[in-house]
Each structure stands twice: as C-alpha cells, then as structure tokens.
Amino acid sequence: MSDPIDMRDVRDVTVVGAGPSGLFATYYAGFRGLSVTLVDAQPEAGGQVTALYPAKTIHDVAGFPSVTGADLIAGLTAQAREHAPHMLFDADVVDLGRDEQTGLFRVVLKDGRAIRTRTVVIATGVGGIHPRKLPVGHEWHGRGVVYIVTDPDVHAGQDIVVVGGGDSALDWALQLRPIARSVTVVHRRRAFRAHPASLTRAAREGIVLLTESELQSVDGDHRVRSVVVRDKQAVDVELPADTVVGALGLLSAPSPFEAWGLDVEGRHVVVDPTMQTNVPGVFAIGDASSYRGKVALIATGFGEAATAVNNAAVHIEPGASLVPGHSTDDDVALPQTATTRQEA
Amino acid sequence: MTYVIGKECIDAQDRSCVDVCPVDCIYEGSRKNYINPAECIDCGECELVCPEVAIFPARKATNDEWKQFTADNAAFFTEQLPGQDAPLGDPGGAEPLGSVDADTPLVAGWPQR
Numbered sequence: 368m369s370d371p372i373d374m375r376d377v378r379d380v381t382v383v384g385a386g387p388s389g390l391f392a393t394y395y396a397g398f399r400g401l402s403v404t405l406v407d408a409q410p411e412a413g414g415q416v417t418a419l420y421p422a423k424t425i426h427d428v429a430g431f432p433s434v435t436g437a438d439l440i441a442g443l444t445a446q447a448r449e450h451a452p453h454m455l456f457d458a459d460v461v462d463l464g465r466d467e468q469t470g471l472f473r474v475v476l477k478d479g480r481a482i483r484t485r486t487v488v489i490a491t492g493v494g495g496i497h498p499r500k501l502p503v504g505h506e507w508h509g510r511g512v513v514y515i516v517t518d519p520d521v522h523a524g525q526d527i528v529v530v531g532g533g534d535s536a537l538d539w540a541l542q543l544r545p546i547a548r549s550v551t552v553v554h555r556r557r558a559f560r561a562h563p564a565s566l567t568r569a570a571r572e573g574i575v576l577l578t579e580s581e582l583q584s585v586d587g588d589h590r591v592r593s594v595v596v597r598d599k600q601a602v603d604v605e606l607p608a609d610t611v612v613g614a615l616g617l618l619s620a621p622s623p624f625e626a627w628g629l630d631v632e633g634r635h636v637v638v639d640p641t642m643q644t645n646v647p648g649v650f651a652i653g654d655a656s657s658y659r660g661k662v663a664l665i666a667t668g669f670g671e672a673a674t675a676v677n678n679a680a681v682h683i684e685p686g687a688s689l690v691p692g693h694s695t696d697d698d699v700a701l702p703q704t705a706t707t708r709q710e711a
Numbered sequence: 712m713t714y715v716i717g718k719e720c721i722d723a724q725d726r727s728c729v730d731v732c733p734v735d736c737i738y739e740g741s742r743k744n745y746i747n748p749a750e751c752i753d754c755g756e757c758e759l760v761c762p763e764v765a766i767f768p769a770r771k772a773t774n775d776e777w778k779q780f781t782a783d784n785a786a787f788f789t790e791q792l793p794g795q796d797a798p799l800g801d802p803g804g805a806e807p808l809g810s811v812d813a814d815t816p817l818v819a820g821w822p823q824r
Binding site: 415418419420423493496531532533556557558560615616617618619621633634654663 | 727762
C-alpha cells in the first residue's frame with residue numbers, strides 16, 4: 368500500500384496516542400510551528416473516549432457545559448488537523464529508541480516503519496485498546512477465528528459461532544444470520560447484556576443462544592471446522608464451525624515503558640513539572656503520566672499537553688521562548704522566533 | 712476516581728462487570744466482586760451492565776453505606792485477607808489472578824441473602 372507520508376522526514380514532535388491529550392498536543396505543536404506526527408494503535412482518533420464512551424455526555428471540559436465524547440473528539444480532531452500534521456492510525460508503537468550519533472529518537476511501528484523525531488510526547492492513556500482474546504482457540508486467529516467482522520460476505524454459507532454476551536456479539540450474530548448457514552452465540556453468564564430487542568430478534572431469526580456455556584476447544588485442520596461447548600452441567604457438545612467470532616469486549620494493554628528506558632510508577636510514566644520523563648526529549652501527558660498531585664482528567668490533560676509541547680520546543684531549540692504567542696494573534700506560528708507574552 | 716461495588720453484589724456476583732471492564736480491574740472475591748481503585752479508569756462500563764444495580768462512582772458516595780463500601784473495596788487490596796500471605800496490592804489484571812477465595816471482614820460477615 369502506498370503511503371503519502373515520507374518517513375525519511377525528521378519530525379520535531381511525535382505524539383503517541385490520539386486520545387484527547389494527544390490530539391490537543393498535536394494541535395499545539397502545530398500552533399507552535401513545530402512539525403508533528405501523531406500515531407495511534409486504533410483505526411480512528413479518540414482513545415478510550417471513542418472506544419468506550421462515545422455517546423456519554425462529559426460535563427467537565429472547560430467551555431462546554433456538556434459535550435458528548437464523539438463531539439469532543441470530532442472538535443479536537445478538526446483542531447489538531449489545522450496545521451496539517453501527519454496522522455498514522457492502526458500504528459502500534461513497538462519500540463522507542465535513540466540514535467546516539469544524531470540524538471534523534473526512533474519511534475518504531477509494528478509494520479517496521481520508524482519515525483525519526485527530535486522529541487516524543489507519550490499520550491498513550493491506559494494503553495492500546497484491543498479486542499479481548501478468546502481464552503481458548505486464539506491460536507486459530509486468522510484461520511477461522513476473528514475478532515472483527517470486516518467483510519460479512521466471506522462468511523456466506525458458513526456455520527458461525529459467536530462468543531460473548533454483549534451488544535457487539537448480538538450485532539454480529541444478527542448481521543451474519545441472513546447469509547450464514549447457522550449462527551450460535553455462546554455466553555458464559557446467566558444472562559445476556561445485549562439490548563433486549565436484539566435478543567428477541569435473534570430468537571425470532573433462528574440464532575441459537577447458549578447461556579452459562581463456555582468454549583472448551585476449537586478444532587480443525589488447516590482451518591477451524593468445529594468447536595466444543597461445555598454447559599453448566601459440564602455436558603460437552605460439538606458444533607460445526609467455519610468461523611468463531613470473539614466478541615468479548617475490549618482490553619487495554621499498557622505500553623512497555625520500562626523497555627523504553629522510562630521510569631514508571633504502576634502503569635504510569637513519571638514526569639517532572641515540565642512533563643518531561645527521565646529521558647530528556649521524551650515527555651508524557653494525560654493518563655499515561657504520573658506526578659505528585661496528578662489528577663487524571665481530560666481537563667488536566669489539555670494543560671499537560673500545552674506544558675509538554677512548549678517545553679519540547681525549548682528542548683529542540685534551546686533559545687526558543689518557553690511561552691508561546693497568543694493564539695489570538697494573527698501570526699500565531701511565531702514562537703520559534705521568540706515572541707514572548709510580554710512582547711505580544 | 713474509581714467505581715465501587717456495593718452490597719447488592721454480595722451472593723449475586725453476576726460478573727457481567729468483569730466481562731466489560733476494559734482494564735480487567737474487577738476482582739472476584741468469594742461472595743462479592745471488588746473494583747481496584749488504583750487500576751480503575753473511571754469509564755463507567757461496569758455500572759451500566761450490572762443487573763443488580765450494585766455499582767456506583769465513588770464521587771457519588773455521600774451516604775454512609777456507600778462510603779463504607781468505597782473504603783471496603785479499597786481494603787480488599789490494601790489489607791491482608793484471610794488465607795492470603797500478603798495484601799493483593801495492584802495485580803494489574805484480575806483474569807491472570809483468578810477468583811480469590813476470600814472477602815473483606817465486612818462482606819464475610821454480611822448476612823446470607
């Protein structure tokens with residue numbers, strides 16, 4: 368796949384994580400006249416706001432008496448794009464290293480590409496958010512076990528087993544039912560969490576709903592052919608299965624900060640009052656960061672983003688002013704030429 | 712902040728909350744589940760799915776009972792539980808730990824439902 372972004376480019380700032388703090392840091396770096404790349408493991412912006420509560424109303428963002436998660440992220444994304452940053456999604460960061468000769472950091476992505484950058488702002492929140500793996504059968508991933516149904520048509524005529532009890536499990540079951548030979552939903556609890564209307568429709572459309580049942584094994588040859596499901600009386604039943612859909616929700620995985628040489632405290636990176644980590648040039652903001660008096664909120668993440676980026680600007684250009692120009696000035700991208708608040 | 716599981720969970724333990732927690736911070740005791748306040752990210756998914764309506768955000772714990780259970784959820788991790796060698800602390804994930812065959816004194820002494 369061709370990529371419009373030239374990876375040979377050296378960036379001033381690379382922001383890791385496109386949640387609220389990372390998006391605002393991206394905007395802010397552009398506002399300060401710095402070149403910036405934003406990377407995120409998810410296919411879209413928003414971090415946990417998008418993944419977990421897009422419809423929830425948030426009441427503690429300054430300037431918005433109430434705003435939905437989705438609207439907030441849309442606004443932050445539009446703002447972040449103002450200065451034409453590079454944005455890379457589906458791009459897990461697997462390594463962070465520093466080239467001793469040039470002093471540049473290398474942010475290595477899972478596809479092997481690396482971003483060369485003068486500073487890094489870690490805004491990874493609670494970590495990459497990924498589908499929860501099936502407790503049994505994960506080794507068949509890519510050979511009949513899927514976690515996301517991307518193209519329903521490839522499942523035409525198949526026997527399908529969906530594992531999970533929430534809305535995504537039922538949504539996929541209902542979506543696949545018209546084209547599949549059979550659809551069975553296996554849930555380990557007594558009751559489904561999915562919307563009652565979905566359950567009624569599922570029953571009407573001939574979807575088999577098994578509760579208090581767990582996947583015991585996944586079997587096949589070069590691909591999945593069957594599963595064994597055990598019910599609460601410990602009776603095993605073998606079901607034909609061409610596809611097993613894991614719909615067990617999302618789980619966050621913290622980034623390997625220690626392997627990157629960063630001081631951590633629990634799941635968080637320790638920072639000083641400039642939001643810099645123990646590695647000069649690497650900053651951490653938002654839920655990923657920790658310091659005395661830390662309050663993990665979107666509201667505080669915005670302030671941390673501005674603090675980190677202004678200090679990153681000084682790290683890049685030691686003569687630069689820490690204090691940016693006012694965003695109300697006409698020529699806002701001046702800070703590198705040392706516009707100070709006093710002069711403005 | 713954190714969410715907290717209240718008395719309605721005792722002897723119910725539906726575990727839907729465990730299934731939806733994106734950071735796997737809801738730990739199963741013997742009679743009740745407990746949310747680790749240091750690991751909770753305050754997303755509120757658990758509150759929405761609990762069929763017992765047992766879960767509330769700690770910031771809304773203004774009455775004595777909710778205050779008591781807020782402290783008790785934390786105590787499950789900071790105090791040494793019967794049969795355990797040390798406090799659980801912040802294990803960083805409930806699934807690898809499995810169900811803990813113990814409860815806080817408050818829950819252990821709660822009348823059977």
